[in-house]
Amino acid sequence: MNAPDDEMIETLLRREFEGPVPDDGFSERVMRRLPPRRRRWPLWSGALLGAVACALCLADAPWLQAGWRDWRAGELSPPLLGTWLLMLAVAWLAAAWGLADRAER
Amino acid sequence: MTDSAAEARIDHALATRARLDGDRQAFEHLVRRHQGMVRAQLRKLLRDDDAAADDLAQETFVLAWRKLDQFRGEARFSTWLHRIAYTCFLQSRRSPARHAAAEAMETLEAPAQRIDLQLDIERGMRRLSAAEQAVLLHCAQLGLSHEEAAYVLAMPLGTVKTHALRGKAKLKTWLAGWRDPAALEETP
Numbered sequence: 001m002n003a004p005d006d007e008m009i010e011t012l013l014r015r016e017f018e019g020p021v022p023d024d025g026f027s028e029r030v031m032r033r034l035p036p037r038r039r040r041w042p043l044w045s046g047a048l049l050g051a052v053a054c055a056l057c058l059a060d061a062p063w064l065q066a067g068w069r070d071w072r073a074g075e076l077s078p079p080l081l082g083t084w085l086l087m088l089a090v091a092w093l094a095a096a097w098g099l100a101d102r103a104e105r
Numbered sequence: 106m107t108d109s110a111a112e113a114r115i116d117h118a119l120a121t122r123a124r125l126d127g128d129r130q131a132f133e134h135l136v137r138r139h140q141g142m143v144r145a146q147l148r149k150l151l152r153d154d155d156a157a158a159d160d161l162a163q164e165t166f167v168l169a170w171r172k173l174d175q176f177r178g179e180a181r182f183s184t185w186l187h188r189i190a191y192t193c194f195l196q197s198r199r200s201p202a203r204h205a206a207a208e209a210m211e212t213l214e215a216p217a218q219r220i221d222l223q224l225d226i227e228r229g230m231r232r233l234s235a236a237e238q239a240v241l242l243h244c245a246q247l248g249l250s251h252e253e254a255a256y257v258l259a260m261p262l263g264t265v266k267t268h269a270l271r272g273k274a275k276l277k278t279w280l281a282g283w284r285d286p287a288a289l290e291e292t293p
Contacts, residue, residue, distance in 0.1 A: 009273050009280075010245050012226040017246035020141025021148065026159065027136045030166045037127040037170070 043101075116182035124173040132173075136166050139183055142247065143190050149242050150194045161197055165190040180256050184249065188257040191239075222280065229276045237272035240265050 058064050067083030070076070116138070122131035143165055147158035168189050169176075176185055230238055236258075243254040244265075251269065255262045 005277070006273055009226070009276050012223065013230070013241060013245040016223060016227055016230070017145070017149070019145065021144040023137065023140060026140050026144065026162070027133060030136050030140070030163055031129065031133050033163060033167055034129065034132070034170050035167070037129075037173075 113181045113183075117178050120173065120176055120178075120182050123170075124176065132170060135169075135182065139186050140166070142183065143186055146187055146242070146247055147190055147194060149246065150191070150239070157197070161190065161193045164193050168193065180253065184253045184256055187243070187247065187249070187253075188259075191257050225280055226276065229279045232279070233272050233275060234268075236260075236264075237268045237275070240268040241272045244269055 063079045063082060064086075066077070067079035067081075070080040071083065116135060119131045119135050122128040123135065140162065144158060144162045147161050147165075148155055151158045151161070165186065169186055172189070176182065180188075230241065233241070239258055240254055240260075243249045243257055244251060249257065251262060251265050254260075255265045258265065260268075
């Protein structure tokens with residue numbers, strides 16, 4: 001017998017592979033385990049509505065207006081720091097929510 | 106159109122139905138069409154530990170169901186599934202219980218005597234590095250192209266080709282003894 005070549009090695013490897021496994025109820029077991037599929041639009045609609053409501057509520061807040069004014073004027077003031085902290089907190093919460101949601105999926 | 110392209114189109118259509126309409130029946134078709142190869146892939150990776158492989162296969166399909174939104178059709182659905190299955194396998198190796206089981210399988214004693222060439226190729230596969238085994242399993246046994254194997258294993262294409270070449274070269278060297286039947290009898 002000659003030393004095996006590439007083609008023979010591949011043939012032997014293919015022969016060593018038993019092929020697809022018969023179903024034997026596997027698919028049914030998988031289907032029973034599937035969670036309900038979540039729709040994305042209610043989540044994003046809720047998030048959007050919440051953001052709009054939040055913006056409307058905060059629009060008249062004096063400290064926020066002062067912070068915005070100082071930001072445009074380039075003055076570092078307590079209201080501006082508060083505004084930045086609020087923005088940071090909201091961004092952090094949104095990122096955490098997004099990551100948790102992605103991990104869950 | 107080739108059979109393989111037709112199959113890929115059917116898979117794509119079923120996956121689209123499952124993704125957009127939440128159609129469980131479409132997904133069930135996909136499970137039935139691919140469970141055999143996904144389970145075979147995992148059984149090979151887990152060294153024929155059928156129960157653990159089936160657990161991982163279930164996990165694979167549940168994950169595929171959850172991540173259907175991420176299937177864009179840039180790879181065949183079957184290749185995408187193999188990639189999820191391989192990721193599940195890697196993650197399972199990180200958990201201590203399953204990892205211990207996998208290690209135990211790796212240290213199993215090989216048969217004392219060579220019985221035939223087929224048995225030797227099986228033993229040879231076990232002597233290859235993990236990456237070479239994974240590449241040869243996906244390319245030579247599951248029938249994926251080098252590009253598809255690179256996608257499944259998350260390896261650069263060049264690395265896949267190198268592992269395939271090296272793996273086959275090692276197997277050829279180890280099986281070279283088959284040239285001389287007398288040498289075979291002497292080697293345990």
